[in-house]
Amino acid sequence: MASLKDISRQCGVSVATVSKALNNHTDISEETRDRVRRAAKELGYSPNFSARALKTNRTHGIGVLFVDEANSGLTHDYFAGVLDSFKKTVEEKGYDITFINCSKKQPNRMTFLEHVRYHGFDGVVIACIDFDAPEVAELVQSDIPIVTIDHLFNNKIAIMSDNITGMTELTDYCISKGHKKIAYIHGEPSTVTTARLTGFYRATDKQGITIPDEYVVGTAYRDTQGTYRETLKLLKLKDRPTCILYPDDFSALGGINAIREMGLRIPEDISVAGYDGIKAVTTLEPQLTTIVQATDLIGERAAKKLISLIEKPRTTIIEQVVIPGALQEGKTIAEPAKK
Amino acid sequence: MASLKDISRQCGVSVATVSKALNNHTDISEETRDRVRRAAKELGYSPNFSARALKTNRTHGIGVLFVDEANSGLTHDYFAGVLDSFKKTVEEKGYDITFINCSKKQPNRMTFLEHVRYHGFDGVVIACIDFDAPEVAELVQSDIPIVTIDHLFNNKIAIMSDNITGMTELTDYCISKGHKKIAYIHGEPSTVTTARLTGFYRATDKQGITIPDEYVVGTAYRDTQGTYRETLKLLKLKDRPTCILYPDDFSALGGINAIREMGLRIPEDISVAGYDGIKAVTTLEPQLTTIVQATDLIGERAAKKLISLIEKPRTTIIEQVVIPGALQEGKTIAEPAKK
DNA sequence: CCGGCTCACGCAACCGATTGCGCAATGTCT
């Protein structure tokens, strides 16, 4: 691998001059610059990231933390969408992204923070379920530029999908269709779940609708088994709901299957809705009604905010950015059957 | 950030000794080792990746190339699954993965190879549609350890989902159900498509079934619009097929919708099948029959092969590893209606 | 008491690039 030294030898100038020439410093004549450039091409020169990073203390690297215990962030449609958009945006600006190693199986594993310091990432984006993990806290409390997605830490930039408004809108929609007996199978406790629950009750309260406690139950995200079970329970209640909302589109499938197995039709007998806006689920019959989360925008805003925080920390506003979702009317919510 | 120098000062030993102590070299006494370790912890020492990489010429970094023009690798269930498994496996062995910057929008973008050399990745994994791109070729022809997924280059390790056998099996299955008029809407030209076409014709030839040319048409992967249109065309043929195979599970949705819009039932009137094994599509009605590709295995094998190639280049066999898929019987293929 | 051995540690070069400062060689102005 050719280095600056090789070029300097070839051109008969110093290493310093070569460096400056290639980096377009102004104190190098056009002529030498050309000579240097040609030699660089000739020798197949490739700059050395590590050397540069060592000297400049900048890596143009961004660490991505997607904790994945059971269900990985990568195979999770929502996160994959966010990450994809994030990646595109930062890459346009010359940053590279590296996953922060989450594997617990390593012999001498580092904590997240150690890993970030080791690599010298310029910034970090965090999107995971388990924001309460001590390691995550350690990372967040450091002085490293951080943006979180769907969770708010003190004094950190957060990009939040507007789960409150989204859920309110979805619930309002159900109510507007005439539903009063609305059940909500929510996800495991998290910032997101809390927000959605708030949105849910905000809508029902506003309309003066009282939701019995047994209508609101929790299960895991993206777990069709869980929603299957809970749905069966709900359907067996003496006062059965007319509409069931699910933690996410995927887990709604478990519910839909349960409903159909009970010989009930969607939406004639039971209305259902998901949350996320996963294409497959909204495309196929019965075309799930859902809130589409703007993964593109979320990823892009997260990227831009983070880069801004890295490059101009003084003028970057530490704020919570809320990205609205949008109701997508499918065909799974209809007026409840009159009795 | 504390460095070796800080520790050496604190302990009254040389930098070299500190380095050796922390790296468990044998020529350091237990006692100094302990002192050094304690001081390291006390000072919050963090090793410096760049300095180490610079000196050792090893990064323990792996570059991931997922070309994403239209449809990104990340939001593609199959690739996301492979990548996720790949990531888990390499992380266990202490490697980190970084995406090779694909953005064409950068001012002074590097080619893939330049980017890899710049970062000094120990190895690269390639999984993309466009294996023919000149930049990809440049990368592949280099001396960098490379593993490709679903494409075979000369003298390179390739992990291949067994598309030939998979498609043969799927087609055999259709035939075994009594179908003779089987249409195949395949994906755009690629290694994968070629393999599946081979498998398709292998099965029909074996059974002495002749497939009219107009039954075999192409469209893009994961494009429900395309399959929707092509399906309508197929259904309007005077001699309509009784079974339609699709490029992938997702695009099958477009076909399913077209079929239903024509007032036909699945599988009573028309049988359909996809390819991939995407959970949502095989979970929800009508529970698509498909070939499940073993993304876990593919990612894991790719990771292990690549690491082996990096760490013991002499003894690593350059080979094509074929990973079988598995037929998953859903409810979209039935015996054709007798007429 | 001495030669030789082991143990524990330091020396110093090196990886490749960056950058503030100094300096010589021109050019410019009066």
Next chain:
DNA sequence: AGACATTGCGCAATCGGTTGCGTGAGCCGG
């Protein structure tokens, strides 16, 4: 022609860590 400004380049330190080789101290046996 002399004072001064400008231009173009090199010097040398520095980032943090690694490692082969050398060496001094202490111990052994003879």
